[in-house]
Amino acid sequence: MKSLGSIRRDFAPWLDRGAAPFIRFEGVTKRFGDFEAVDDLSLDVFEKEFFALLGGSGCGKSTLLRMLAGFETPTKGRIVLDGEDLSGIPPYRRPVNMMFQSYALFPHMSVEKNIAFGLRQEGMARSEIADRVGQVLKLVKLEDYARRKPDQLSGGQRQRVALARSLAKRPKVLLLDEPLGALDKKLREETQFELADLQHQLGITFIMVTHDQEEAMTLADRIAVMDRGRIMQVATPAEIYEAPNSRFVADFVGNVNLFEGTVRSVEGDRAVIETDAGLTIAVVSEAKLGTSQKVSYVLRPEKLKIAADPIPGPNAMAGEVWDIAYFGPVTAFHVRLDNGATVKVSMVNATRQGALQLTWHDRAFVQFDEDAGLVLTQ
Amino acid sequence: MTGRISKFNVVSLVFGFAFLYLPILTLVVYSFNASKLVTVWAGFSTVWYRELWHNRGLMEAAWVTLRVGLLSASVATLLGTMAAIALSRYRRFFGRTLMTGMVYAPLVMPEVITGLSLLLFFVAIDMDRGFWTVTLAHISFTMCFVTVVVQSRLLTFDRSLEDAAMDLGATPTVTLFQVTLPLIWPAVAAGWMLAFTLSLDDLVIASFTTGPGATTLPMKIYSQVRLGVTPEINAVCTILIAIVATGVVVTTLLNKRRLVRQARDERLAAGA
Numbered sequence: 001m002k003s004l005g006s007i008r009r010d011f012a013p014w015l016d017r018g019a020a021p022f023i024r025f026e027g028v029t030k031r032f033g034d035f036e037a038v039d040d041l042s043l044d045v046f047e048k049e050f051f052a053l054l055g056g057s058g059c060g061k062s063t064l065l066r067m068l069a070g071f072e073t074p075t076k077g078r079i080v081l082d083g084e085d086l087s088g089i090p091p092y093r094r095p096v097n098m099m100f101q102s103y104a105l106f107p108h109m110s111v112e113k114n115i116a117f118g119l120r121q122e123g124m125a126r127s128e129i130a131d132r133v134g135q136v137l138k139l140v141k142l143e144d145y146a147r148r149k150p151d152q153l154s155g156g157q158r159q160r161v162a163l164a165r166s167l168a169k170r171p172k173v174l175l176l177d178e179p180l181g182a183l184d185k186k187l188r189e190e191t192q193f194e195l196a197d198l199q200h201q202l203g204i205t206f207i208m209v210t211h212d213q214e215e216a217m218t219l220a221d222r223i224a225v226m227d228r229g230r231i232m233q234v235a236t237p238a239e240i241y242e243a244p245n246s247r248f249v250a251d252f253v254g255n256v257n258l259f260e261g262t263v264r265s266v267e268g269d270r271a272v273i274e275t276d277a278g279l280t281i282a283v284v285s286e287a288k289l290g291t292s293q294k295v296s297y298v299l300r301p302e303k304l305k306i307a308a309d310p311i312p313g314p315n316a317m318a319g320e321v322w323d324i325a326y327f328g329p330v331t332a333f334h335v336r337l338d339n340g341a342t343v344k345v346s347m348v349n350a351t352r353q354g355a356l357q358l359t360w361h362d363r364a365f366v367q368f369d370e371d372a373g374l375v376l377t378q
Numbered sequence: 379m380t381g382r383i384s385k386f387n388v389v390s391l392v393f394g395f396a397f398l399y400l401p402i403l404t405l406v407v408y409s410f411n412a413s414k415l416v417t418v419w420a421g422f423s424t425v426w427y428r429e430l431w432h433n434r435g436l437m438e439a440a441w442v443t444l445r446v447g448l449l450s451a452s453v454a455t456l457l458g459t460m461a462a463i464a465l466s467r468y469r470r471f472f473g474r475t476l477m478t479g480m481v482y483a484p485l486v487m488p489e490v491i492t493g494l495s496l497l498l499f500f501v502a503i504d505m506d507r508g509f510w511t512v513t514l515a516h517i518s519f520t521m522c523f524v525t526v527v528v529q530s531r532l533l534t535f536d537r538s539l540e541d542a543a544m545d546l547g548a549t550p551t552v553t554l555f556q557v558t559l560p561l562i563w564p565a566v567a568a569g570w571m572l573a574f575t576l577s578l579d580d581l582v583i584a585s586f587t588t589g590p591g592a593t594t595l596p597m598k599i600y601s602q603v604r605l606g607v608t609p610e611i612n613a614v615c616t617i618l619i620a621i622v623a624t625g626v627v628v629t630t631l632l633n634k635r636r637l638v639r640q641a642r643d644e645r646l647a648a649g650a
Contacts, residue, residue: 069541069545070544070545071541071544071545090544091541091544091545092544092545092546092547092548092549093547096545097545097546098541098542098545100538100541100542101538102536102538104536104538104539104541104542105542106539106542106543106557106561107561108560108561117543117546117548117556118546118547121546121547121548121552122547148646149643151640151643151644151647152643152646152647153647154647154648157647165542165546166545166546169546169547
């Protein structure tokens with residue numbers, strides 16, 4: 001398979017066979033009574049990586065984070081950080097710090113006291129504490145708010161204080177539990193970039209838990225997609241999106257057309273698939289296919305072309321515009337094809353009139369290339 | 379809601395307050411009566427307050443009550459808070475349901491039974507009855523009230539604050555003293571106040587468990603009233619009411635100030 005790049009092109013320790021992982025989860029299982037939150041999970045995270053655990057609620061991503069922080073003990077397996085087995089080490093002796101979803105700022109302490117709290121536990125000298133607090137406050141641009149109480153701050157400022165507090169001790173790993181979850185959309189986008197910059201600047205390993213795929217895609221070097229206590233795929237954002245390894249990942253990340261079908265003929269790396277909905281699709285497959293094999297075909301909506309006139313090329317089809325959603329930069333169409341199947345197509349509005357040419361119940365033609373989609377054999 | 383007050387509401391309010399406070403008002407007014415007869419008004423005087431000062435029996439009883447109250451409320455608060463933390467922190471331990479039930483049982487136990495069982499216990503272990511037995515008895519019956527008050531505060535306590543403290547390197551003990559206790563402090567103080575008040579006004583349990591030389595104020599008042607009400611009793615009760623009322627007013631004002639400050643903080647945060 002072609003390797004798809006991560007955000008930082010020159011940073012890909014997971015491809016280096018000689019690189020030692022910084023954090024290792026080795027066959028970790030966590031049960032709460034009968035409920036298996038994390039199921040025999042193994043995972044390597046590398047130094048200076050920005051790693052995201054992505055999944056729906058109850059998929060075990062937060063439990064995994066809490067086990068790394070030391071708030072939960074694995075039922076089975078072990079976690080190794082920088083060569084040190086963390087089993088039996090209480091949270092207050094682990095070289096990791098966490099930024100909580102609720103921020104968990106101490107309401108009875110000022111901003112600077114909050115940040116100094118962790119440093120005081122280390123028995124650091126008073127003057128040194130003051131220096132360090134000043135540094136991190138500058139880092140998150142809150143120098144003027146040192147004496148305020150958390151109640152006297154806005155949501156965005158609280159988020160920065162929480163970040164500053166968890167960075168003050170210079171942990172080996174920073175854990176972030178839905179770090180931007182409580183912010184509004186505009187602020188979230190701004191903060192995303194700041195967070196990414198901060199991580200590059202500090203060179204600390206970040207592990208983030210999120211249910212927001214956009215957040216994971218923007219921030220992370222690699223993403224682990226989780227479902228029911230297991231990891232479904234670990235890969236760079238581009239790989240997760242363009243080369244999902246399963247129907248679940250394809251469906252969970254982004255919008256997708258998923259076709260179930262059977263291989264009718266194979267010729268080298270080319271094949272023809274007949275879908276259960278009655279479409280005949282010509283594909284180029286990287287995976288080896290055999291005749292009458294059951295496969296799934298994954299096709300992202302933006303890989304299709306749509307027009308009011310027939311489009312030349314392979315996989316040209318015709319149908320009726322069933323639904324239109326206008327998003328500004330793109331317009332999404334639902335097209336009901338002549339044989340009854342529905343496909344999702346999204347079109348970039350490259351010109352101002354782009355979206356306006358087609359409207360509800362118009363005759364529409366769609367087309368996609370043989371290598372536009374991905375054949376999944378599982 | 380309309381701004382106008384209906385006649386019906388005014389009448390309800392007047393009757394309600396009269397029902398609650400008329401007996402108390404009568405007591406306060408007659409404590410300033412110049413006459414020795416409680417029911418006959420003979421002009422304003424503070425003579426009974428001066429008499430009270432010289433009534434050694436009453437003053438001694440007041441002193442005993444105060445010491446029992448302070449000591450038992452403090453110990454009950456310590457034990458009750460510990461129990462509340464244990465019950466709300468450790469969700470699953472052997473005998474948790476049993477312990478929860480046992481903590482709450484004294485709340486509904488008839489005082490006569492509590493008093494009698496304590497008396498039988500003190501007799502069984504051959505403990506001389508007096509100041510210490512009353513104090514122990516008061517600790518045992520006020521502790522559960524403290525537990526209830528503190529536990530209800532802990533229910534709404536954000537546990538991630540404790541997680542955060544430990545994540546930042548604080549041991550469980552440091553976390554308790556620097557994060558948990560400072561934040562649940564108002565509930566602990568309220569528990570102490572409740573325990574102190576309950577101890578101050580307990581008659582039944584004190585009567586069962588006391589001995590010579592340790593007569594509490596409620597017992598003294600009760601025994602004197604049986605010989606006839608004197609204006610001195612009115613005076614001492616008025617003082618008790620004043621103490622309790624001051625406590626209530628101070629608490630209310632403190633709460634109000636906190637709310638005002640909170641509102642100001644929110645405005646500041648919004649404007650920031």
